[in-house]
Amino acid sequence: MARPPRWQATLDASIEEACLAVRLYNDSAEARAFEGFVVHMHLAWLYLLHAEFVRDDVDFRYWDPSFKKRLLKVDGEPKRWELERSMKERWPEDTDPARANLALFIRLRNRLEHRHAHADEALMLNLAGHAHALLVNYESELTAQFGDNQSLALRLRLPIFVGTFTPQGEQALRRFRKTLPADLRTFVTEYESGLDEAVTADPRYEFRLRAMVELAPKDPDAVAMQFTHYADMTDDERAAVEELGRRGQVIVRDRKQPVSGLGRLMPKPAAAEVEAGIPFVFNQSHFTAAWKRKKVRPPNGDPNPDRTNSDFCEYDEPTKSYRYTKAYVNHLIKKCGTTEGFKETTGMTARPKATISTSSPYSSAS
Known part of the structure; x- marks a missing residue:
């Protein structure tokens, strides 16, 4: 049997952390479910990016600035990039919505202290879309970098939840959202005020989902939850969805079927x-x-x-x-x-590419 790749153990640890994060989030009996989700998704992202660095032969250790050939160490082990440094290596542009979403949770994790224990459920309500985006972005990065066979879809189940609430229940939820401590509410507001509108409106920053109860005959071949592609809708259906989209979005991600050599190059x-x-x-x-x-x-x-x-x-x-x-x-x-x-x-000397003069707006390669 062939030896597993060098990055496999790190990737496996990442997936385990992501699955644990989701289990905590979906456990209504867990007192600090949201905090647990944030902490374990932090580790999941850290291990995922480190697995990419190992695979791509990127040196993600810290070196002593005073001695070029001396590594910085913690308890005898080389100090490696934390999640924020790893994130900046993966997404150099700070305008990337996935980076903006991850940066929000990095800062939030640093603020989650015991004095905010009572705010866990309020945080979950206020940042549910951001948390969903964090997980969806993780799934996208995981499958894009390591293949569909690593997908969380093979490990997670669809949660059972209440699809509709009474008007009184909806009003109660709205009131409960306002119980978020002032310093946390200010933190989120100030963070988003520094982002471009195109970033905050992007589903990779905040995922919005509208679920509708379908009254239809039972179909033995149908699944309990289904998604419809926007391109497959009629004009009237698209108009209705766009109207719903003012309050939410349904996003469908195509899954590639197994193809020999998918993503490989000659x-x-x-x-x-x-x-x-x-x-x-x-x-x-x-x-x-x-x-x-x-x-x-x-x-x-x-x-x-x-x-x-x-x-x-x-x-x-x-x-x-x-x-x-x-x-x-x-x-x-x-x-x-x-x-x-x-x-x-x-082993060869680098030769710069030939440049084309741009002194005239009409110049071109012959």
């Missing part, structure tokens, strides 16, 4: 993607030199062609060829972005 397009991401010429010769120096895959004619670095490359038995991962492309872009890194990775 050498030529992989080299082209690397070149597009760096300021130097990067062709298939450079690509070949890079995998040879890193020993990403065996050389041609090796009796064990399947012994690859599984994080970066896969051997396809039917075609007797190799396919490369997006992680390897990202790794090469990071490494080859400087002249020193280019030389170290390929």
Whole structure:
């Protein structure tokens, strides 16, 4: 049996933390359900991003600024990036809605102290959409980076909940939302005041969902909950949904069916993607030199062609060829972005791309 990838244990820990977070959130008997959700989702995100860094060969340890070759250590172990530093590496732009959502919960976790124990349920009501977005963003990142077979959908169940409330019950919930302590209410208001409207309106920042009870005959082939694609609706149905959307949104995410080689690249397009991401010429010769120096895959004619670095490359038995991962492309872009890194990775001298003069608005490549 092949050895599991280096990142697998970290990814498994991340998924376990996310599942625990959801269980706590959905447990009505848990006194500090929301706080538990925030803490464990914090760990889930931290481990997920660290798994990506391990896979992509990103050094996420802290180095002593006084000694270039000395690691900072805590209890004898290298100090690694906390979630905020990891988040900035993953999303360099602070306008990204997923980053804005995660940053909100990082700051909120730092404020959740024992004096706010009575505010747990009020926080859950006020930030339910943000919490849902945090989980949906995690699921999207998890499956995009590590494949649909890692999806939380394979581990979580649909919760049973009350679909409708009486008008009196709805008013009671509205009154209860106002019991959130003033300092926490101010914290959320001030945080969102610094965000662009396009970010706060994005479902990756706050997820809004409107559920409607359907009165329909029982269908033995139907599931208890279903989603309808916007593109499949009539004009009248779209108008009705848009009217509902003033108070909520229903979001459907397509799930890719199993496809051989999904997300993998052959050498030529992989080299082209690397070149597009760096300021130097990067062709298939450079690509070949890079995998040879890193020993990403065996050389041609090796009796064990399947012994690859599984994080970066896969051997396809039917075609007797190799396919490369997006992680390897990202790794090469990071490494080859400087002249020193280019030389170290390929063994060749970096050659800047030819530039086109832009002195005239009518200039173009001939």
